[in-house]
Amino acid sequence: MSDLFIPHGHCYLWNTQLVGLHLLSDLTIAIAYFSIPLTLFYFVEQREDLPFNWIFTLFGAFIVLCGTTHLLEVWTLWHPVYWLSGSVKAMTANRVRHTQRSCWCRLIPQALKLPSPAQLEAANRELQQQIRNRELAEAHIQQLNEDLEARVAARTQELADSMNQASDLAERLSLAIESAGLGICDWNITAKKLSGIVITKYCSIIDQGRSLNTLTKIGSVACIPTTSLE
Incomplete structure (x- = not known):
């Protein structure tokens, strides 16, 4: 074509x-x-x-x-x-x-x-402002976190010191109780001995009193007939 x-x-x-x-x-x-x-x-x-x-x-x-x-x-x-x-x-x-x-x-x-x-x-300016605000907020949160960690560390140290003091007091109290217990035991033994002696002497005096009372009654009875005869 x-x-x-x-x-x-x-x-x-x-x-x-x-x-x-x-x-x-x-x-x-x-x-x-x-x-x-x-x-x-x-x-x-x-x-x-x-x-x-x-x-x-x-x-x-x-x-x-x-x-x-x-x-x-x-x-x-x-x-x-x-x-x-x-x-x-x-x-x-x-x-x-x-x-x-x-x-x-x-x-x-x-x-x-x-x-x-x-x-x-x-939009870019707004985004930059948001970024700055976020950085400031993060810095503030970081500062708060550091302060909180410092306070927790201080409280932990105070608690540890208190626990140490309580442990020392408990140990001293235990020693004092132990010493007092030994003294009480000694006192109980001595008191028992003393109470035994006193009770023995008291019982002896009561027995002597009872004997004397009996003799007195016998003597009174013996004297009555003599008076009648006269």
Whole structure:
């Protein structure tokens, strides 16, 4: 089918300067078009965290097709492959239409939700203030913690000293009780001995009293008849 057409150079009457102008222009545009997607793809690879990095892929695809159309413009200067050139242009138009629809339906709503530089700056200032407040709070908490540890250490030392004093007092009290117990035991033994002697003497006196009382009664009875006889 290409044989039915003539090369595009015939339209320029094969004017060397005119053909050269179109040749260099289309080649330069094609090279520029092919270099842009490489830059976009590199950017997407380095920034995978972007919320809409898919748009760079769409732009890269249709830019490659645009570069291909310019290469075919160079090729058709000598080869009348206009059907191929037209097909690539149709593919480019379809890709551009798809990219434009994606921009309006997906990219623009997401981009409008992005904060402005002023909002980002205000949020950054607020974040810095929160960081400073948090650092101050952490420093205050650290100081309180150190004070608490010091107080606990002091109270622990005081408690240890009190326990040592109580232990010493308990030991002294135990020794005093032990000594007092020995004294009480000695006193009980002595008291028992003394009480035994006193009771024995008391019982002896009582017995003597009873004997004397009995003798007195007997003597009184013996004296009565003598008086009667007289």
